[in-house]
Amino acid sequence: MSKNAIQLARQKFAQVKQEFIQFKGGLDLETPPLFMASGSIRESQNYECDTLGGYKSLTGYERFDGRPAPSAAAYATIPVTITGTVAVGDTITGVTSGATAVVIANVTTYLVITKIVNTFQAEVLNVAAAPQATSSAGATVDGASSPLLHAQYKNLAADQYRADILVPTGSGNSLGGVRFGGVTYTFRNNAGGTEAKIWKSSTAGWVAVPTGSEISFTAGNSSVGEGDTLTQGGVTATIKRLLVLSGTTPNIVGRLIIHTVAGGNFAAGAATSTGGGALTLSGAEAAIVIQPSGSYEFVVENFGGSAGTKRIYGIDGANRGFEFDGTDHSYTPISTGMTSDIPTHVVAHKNHLCFSFANGSFQHSGPSTPYVWSVILGAAEIGVGDAITGFYSQPGSETSGALSIFTRNRTSILYGNGVSTWVLVPYRAELGAYAKTIQDIGFTLFLDDQGLMNFQTAQAFGNFSHATISGKIRTWLNVQRTKALSSCIIRNKSQYRLFFNDQYALYATFDKNKVVGMAQIFLAHQVKWVWSSEESDGSETIFFGSTNGMVYQMEKGTSFDGAAIEHWLNLAYDHIKSPRTLKNFKEAMLEITGGGYTAFQFTYELGYGDTNINQPASVSKTASLSSGLWDAASAVWDALFWDGRSLNKTNVDLGGTAENISLMFRGSSDYDSPIRFSGALVHYSNRRNIR
DSSP, X not given: OOHHHHHHHHHHHHSEEEEEEEOOSOBOSSSOGGGSXXXXXXXXXSEEEOTTSSEEEOOOEEEOSSSOOGGGOOEEEEEEEESSOOOTTOEEEETTXXXXXXXXXXXXXXXXXXXXXSOOOSSEEEEXXXXXXXXXXXXXXXXXXXXXXXXXXXXXXXXXXXXXXOOOSSEEEEEEEEEETTEEEEEEEOTTSSSEEEXXXXXXXXXXXXXXXXXXXXXXOTTOOTTOEEEETTEEEEEEEEEEEEOOTTSEEEEEEEEEEESSOOOSEEEEETXXXXXXXXXXXXXXXXXXXXXXXXXXXXXXXXXXXXXXXEEOSSSOEEEEOSXXXXXXXXXXXXXXXXOOEEEXXXXXXXXXXXXXXXXXXXXXXXXXXXXXXXXXXXXXSSOEEEEEEEOOOTTTOEEEEEESSOEEEEESSSTTTOEEEEEETTOOOOTTOOEESSSXXXXXXXXXXXXXXXXXXXXXXEEEOOGGGHHHHHHHGGGEEEEEEXXXXXXXXXXXXXXXXXXXXXXXXXXXXXXXXXXXXXXXEEEEXXXXXXXXXXXXXXXXXXXXXXXXXXXXXXXOEEEEEEEOOBOTTXXXXXXXXXXXXXXXXXXXXXXXXXXXXXXXXXXXXXXXXXEEEEEEOOOOOTTOTTOOGGGOOSTTOEEEEEEEEOOOEESOEEEEEEEEESSOOOEEEEEEEEEEEEEEEOO
């Protein structure tokens, strides 16, 4: 080779080049390092995949009972001269204004306060009726002097409100929960563990929901109605629910749910109700007692057709199925006639309430009559040959919609619209689902022995397809699958979330029917149950219960209920399309988006982390990503961000020579805002090929 040719070759290799690494693809624990896709994750904790690409550290969760959310807490600063003693936690009172607040930080020249009532002014400040400071001006809301202090003071205020939120009275785990009509309901054993109690959220915290009593009757007429006063001699009660099981007036047979029994106890014999109602009671009333330690499932359905008849239907594996509308005394056990009347799963399908039982029995009520389980009146039982683990109604028209019935090792499809047209068709003998893992995100997802499965309804009638979509995390999921406890979907993130009994979770993000990526999550609390639903205003709420009996709200705050969120993200070893060429890495520009202050550690590994290469130390980086106001007079074009996201391009120095590089991020904080890493523009020059 000529001298000029050698020089040209050297110049070609010395030229500084740029390569943009788009962060996408999610966690990949199976692909050999050489073949891993650029921008995918080789290991991580507490990052989720964004539908538009990139990886975002988690939003936190916080305890909930209906009182003000910790994450919504506000703080203010007030300039003071301390004349006595003011400690964190003290309540200060303005002598002139009468305003009060709780101190969350004492910074000598000013106090940081929260829980502010009324308006402070320049005045003497009392603590416990004694003057301890003098303010030179009123309080300034969000008055921190830096983004870091703002984040820390917001966090201190959140801690103050967090302490007010309590666990429902009782013992043991939170057993189940559901959101209905803007109120959260939860079940927990009483202090002695002898029965389960119902609690509802309120602005004053958890409030107990009392259950009533039930009593059977015959020979009822049509004038007996809900809200009536039931009378037998000197004994009275209020009828909460009228359950008509069979017959027509004047020979209606059914049950009553009653409350506020006064004057003694009812007995077998004639009784009356307000407005000319007449019926014959079958015996004394029996208090409704919910057996303890159930594992709850719910479906919200409207079998009555009017706005006021939408109700909760549930099972818990320890009691009869039930109906509940959230009001006092409305918990209504549903009797199916089974000897062991303890359903294990619930679904509403084609206007029938459906239960499963431990012996592999699928049963449903009569059409539009969730209380009626008589074969004569449209109820039915179908055996599926194995213990049922769950259901899901597949979409379709009035005639083509079908019900998937899952067992651990088999899936069957129920076609038809009622007793006269039901056809149960086995789908695949080896395809089954773990209980509480079945969700729909535009298609049905569930956990099988082979991994996370996609069970899609095809357009052709009766044609179904399935595929494992968790191949990149197969080994880890094989270990985790028997630990699955609960699952949910997150609508505004297009996510399926699967929770395990070791505090780990799997977050899988989708774009339409394609997997964007999956990621491992490790939470500070075990998720015993989870419920996600859409509120009346279109917003989404996600609640879960844990082993301490507490209920938490997800996607709230910057911590795991006050505990720091530890997160790390180690990307694939990227050889930049030339796996056998050594490269001298120079710098990288990180593309970051977020909505507040955040800090993180950045480093990288060279050559698969080879210890013979001088690997770099980590460096600390901060970003203050706060929203600008479009069209505001003070707005600066370059400082604005679109759709609630600000963009930050952070340069980091690189150094060293190797055939590949892995970018790595780490952080741990209870006040940092979530941060999204979208990609990195890496500057490098080629050195030589590896011989």
